[in-house]
Amino acid sequence: MTQTVGRRTPATRVQSVDRAAVLLEAVAAARGPAASATALAEAVGLNRTTTWRLLNTLARHRLVTLDRVTGWWSLGFGLLDLASQVGDAPLARAAQVVLERLATRSGETAALAVMRAGALTYVAEASPAAVVSAGWRGREVSVHATSTGKVLLAWSDPADARLLLDAPDGLLPRHTDTTITSVEELSVELAATRERGWAVCRGEFEASAWGVSAPVLDASGRLVAVVSLWGPSTRLTEDRFDDLGPVAVWGATEIAARRAGGAG
Numbered sequence: 001m002t003q004t005v006g007r008r009t010p011a012t013r014v015q016s017v018d019r020a021a022v023l024l025e026a027v028a029a030a031r032g033p034a035a036s037a038t039a040l041a042e043a044v045g046l047n048r049t050t051t052w053r054l055l056n057t058l059a060r061h062r063l064v065t066l067d068r069v070t071g072w073w074s075l076g077f078g079l080l081d082l083a084s085q086v087g088d089a090p091l092a093r094a095a096q097v098v099l100e101r102l103a104t105r106s107g108e109t110a111a112l113a114v115m116r117a118g119a120l121t122y123v124a125e126a127s128p129a130a131v132v133s134a135g136w137r138g139r140e141v142s143v144h145a146t147s148t149g150k151v152l153l154a155w156s157d158p159a160d161a162r163l164l165l166d167a168p169d170g171l172l173p174r175h176t177d178t179t180i181t182s183v184e185e186l187s188v189e190l191a192a193t194r195e196r197g198w199a200v201c202r203g204e205f206e207a208s209a210w211g212v213s214a215p216v217l218d219a220s221g222r223l224v225a226v227v228s229l230w231g232p233s234t235r236l237t238e239d240r241f242d243d244l245g246p247v248a249v250w251g252a253t254e255i256a257a258r259r260a261g262g263a264g
Contacts, residue, residue: 016054019046023054027064027073028220035072062118067159074157075222077115077164091225092124094258099126099227102251106244108211108231110251113141113148120152120226142205144172144186145179147213148226150199154190155215155223161190179204198245203233210236214248216256224259227252 026043033039041051055073058064062078095112102110103126111125120141143149143164153161165172170183180186193199198214210233216225229244230236236244 019044019050020054020058023051024058024063024075027055028075030073032072035074037071037073040073065157065159065163067157069158074159077118077160091255091259095124095225095227095255096126098251098254098258099124101254102126102227102229102247103128106229106247108229108236108244111148111228111230112216112255113226113228114224115152120149122148142175145175145201145205146228147199147201147211148228150186150190150193150201151213151215151226152223153186154193154199155217175205176203176207178202178207196245197249200238200241200245202238208232210238212241212244212248214245214252216252216259218256219260225252225255227255 022044023040023046026040027035030040030043034043037052037055038048040055041048044051046054055064055066059066059076062076064073065076066073091114092112099110099112107128109125109127111122113120113122115121116123120143122139122141141148141152143152153164156164165183165186167183172179172181172183172186174181180189198212201209201211201213203210209230211228211230213226213228215223216227218224227248229248
């Protein structure tokens with residue numbers, strides 16, 4: 001239940017910060033029409049003008065985002081950035097044993113990516129002993145031309161996805177012959193990605209790199225990281241997608257469970 005803002009704030013607390021924190025909690029709990037500015041104002045016991053100012057201030061710091069089509073507010077990617085500053089190392093440690101199992105099971109490189117400073121970045125990886133591959137750790141990820149990025153987009157609020165794509169003309173940068181360069185075409189692929197539970201990449205960022213990815217979700221269903229399996233097109237062919245996709249989903253589920261249980 002969302003806490004309402006009291007009329008008096010103890011001397012040890014700053015009223016504006018207190019209000020912003022309570023409002024942020026309300027945004028996190030709200031869904032649908034309950035996430036409108038008017039409904040949020042009622043939920044936290046603030047007038048609409050104050051609520052609107054607070055929401056816009058939080059939006060400037062990317063802590064919340066407004067879907068201008070529906071008028072509904074949701075949590076922003078700035079929160080993932082903040083969380084990653086605390087949780088990168090523990091999450092990477094918790095994921096490492098799972099990534100090693102994924103690499104052994106699939107015969108391909110397994111990697112974990114999180115949001116960091118506004119970009120999707122690989123923070124952990126594992127490769128089978130017999131496989132020599134270029135490392136992905138520390139590399140930023142194209143959001144429209146990799147399976148990792150497609151997972152981020154597919155499990156994001158539509159307003160956040162539009163911000164990440166930054167394509168007001170509907171056109172996206174081409175990296176290879178197979179890159180999807182139309183936002184409309186990409187939207188179709190993202191819908192299919194969400195439906196099956198994992199994304200694919202057919203050499204769209206680097207022609208030689210093919211892969212599948214799955215979302216690591218928290219208890220509320222929000223994305224916290226992405227698990228990927230990558231390999232060369234000579235070995236990780238399209239006919240392996242249906243086998244490797246569920247393997248990536250298994251790995252993502254295991255990492256989510258270890259994260260929730262505090263394994264590290």
